[in-house]
Amino acid sequence: MTEPADGSGTGLTAARTGDLLRDGAERLRGSGSETPRLDAELLLAHAVGVGRTAIVAHADAPVGADAARTYAAAIERRSTGEPVAYIRGIKEFHGLAFFVDRRVLIPRPETERLVELATAEVMHRLGARGRAYEPLRVADVGTGSGAVAVALAAALRRLNAVDAVEITATDISDDALDVAKANAVAHAVGDRISFALTDLLPPSAEEFELVLANLPYVRSDAMSSLPPPTTFEPTLALDGGPDGLERIGRLVDRLPSALAGGGVALLEIGADQGESIVALVAELLPGWRCSVELDLGGLPRVARVERS
Numbered sequence: 001m002t003e004p005a006d007g008s009g010t011g012l013t014a015a016r017t018g019d020l021l022r023d024g025a026e027r028l029r030g031s032g033s034e035t036p037r038l039d040a041e042l043l044l045a046h047a048v049g050v051g052r053t054a055i056v057a058h059a060d061a062p063v064g065a066d067a068a069r070t071y072a073a074a075i076e077r078r079s080t081g082e083p084v085a086y087i088r089g090i091k092e093f094h095g096l097a098f099f100v101d102r103r104v105l106i107p108r109p110e111t112e113r114l115v116e117l118a119t120a121e122v123m124h125r126l127g128a129r130g131r132a133y134e135p136l137r138v139a140d141v142g143t144g145s146g147a148v149a150v151a152l153a154a155a156l157r158r159l160n161a162v163d164a165v166e167i168t169a170t171d172i173s174d175d176a177l178d179v180a181k182a183n184a185v186a187h188a189v190g191d192r193i194s195f196a197l198t199d200l201l202p203p204s205a206e207e208f209e210l211v212l213a214n215l216p217y218v219r220s221d222a223m224s225s226l227p228p229p230t231t232f233e234p235t236l237a238l239d240g241g242p243d244g245l246e247r248i249g250r251l252v253d254r255l256p257s258a259l260a261g262g263g264v265a266l267l268e269i270g271a272d273q274g275e276s277i278v279a280l281v282a283e284l285l286p287g288w289r290c291s292v293e294l295d296l297g298g299l300p301r302v303a304r305v306e307r308s
């Protein structure tokens with residue numbers, strides 16, 4: 001890093017943006033980041049309090065001592081493998097900024113597919129019902145940061161349909177629910193989502209027309225070989241048991257009582273779990289239908305489960 005002129009050995013004094021970026025990226029490259037320059041840009045933009053574009057566009061701009069110190073500390077954290085999203089406290093998902101910290105999984109871009117499918121499903125059902133008299137009930141099981149529930153509600157608001165749904169977001173982690181609630185309030189959909197601390201679904205829940213879930217699906221024996229940033233995320237959000245499908249399987253088992261007649265479950269799965277989920281549904285729910293939706297890369301991503 002740029003040598004501090006105040007002699008403290010820890011902080012940085014005012015420096016040029018371009019120099020800080022170069023030095024930070026170099027440090028991160030050495031520590032194994034796969035995206036050192038991008039990480040440095042995001043962390044400097046965060047320290048200065050501007051957008052990344054401004055940082056990239058103004059290499060000669062001076063950075064004050066406080067911001068330079070914040071940036072140096074952020075680079076140190078990142079060099080231990082900590083994800084940029086936890087350091088910034090923010091992750092963009094489905095066009096929205098979500099608060100994130102170590103209490104929750106960092107929402108992944110592939111989960112946007114689940115939100116898109118859910119939005120289309122809700123709109124289709126509302127259209128088919130004509131004039132709605134009762135809200136359409138949706139569950140987001142294992143809500144984490146609230147990514148799916150909040151992004152769905154925000155998408156429905158843009159389509160003038162948010163008042164026609166009632167979303168229940170659950171998690172087994174109280175800490176995660178605190179983050180999800182903050183995100184719902186921040187995106188002005190707190191009144192459309194109720195939160196429940198429970199194992200999968202509340203025991204006496206009413207039936208849902210749509211059950212959404214991105215539950216943990218990493219096989220327990222693969223947990224130790226996850227990339228370093230992932231080791232900062234909660235084990236509870238990742239470990240899916242011996243075959244990766246323990247939690248999803250338990251949810252599938254509950255669908256007959258949780259899903260209203262004609263209801264559907266959309267369950268995110270791992271890219272190598274397409275065949276396993278179809279086999280699991282056939283075993284647990286004979287006579288039900290399970291098809292697998294692919295992501296943009298052509299990989300299995302979301303299982304669609306419904307009564308035949």
Ligand SMILES: C[S@@+](CC[C@H](N)C(=O)[O-])C[C@H]1O[C@@H](n2cnc3c(N)ncnc32)[C@H](O)[C@@H]1O
Pocket residue numbers: 104105106107108111141142143144145146147148170171172173176198199200201214215216217236237238247
């Ligand atoms: C893979 S993370 C997904 C978080 C969020 N839905 C997303 O897509 O970013 C899985 C979440 O499920 C929660 N979870 C794990 N087991 C659960 C259970 N038995 N019941 C409810 N939630 C559970 C975890 O705490 C975690 O927040």
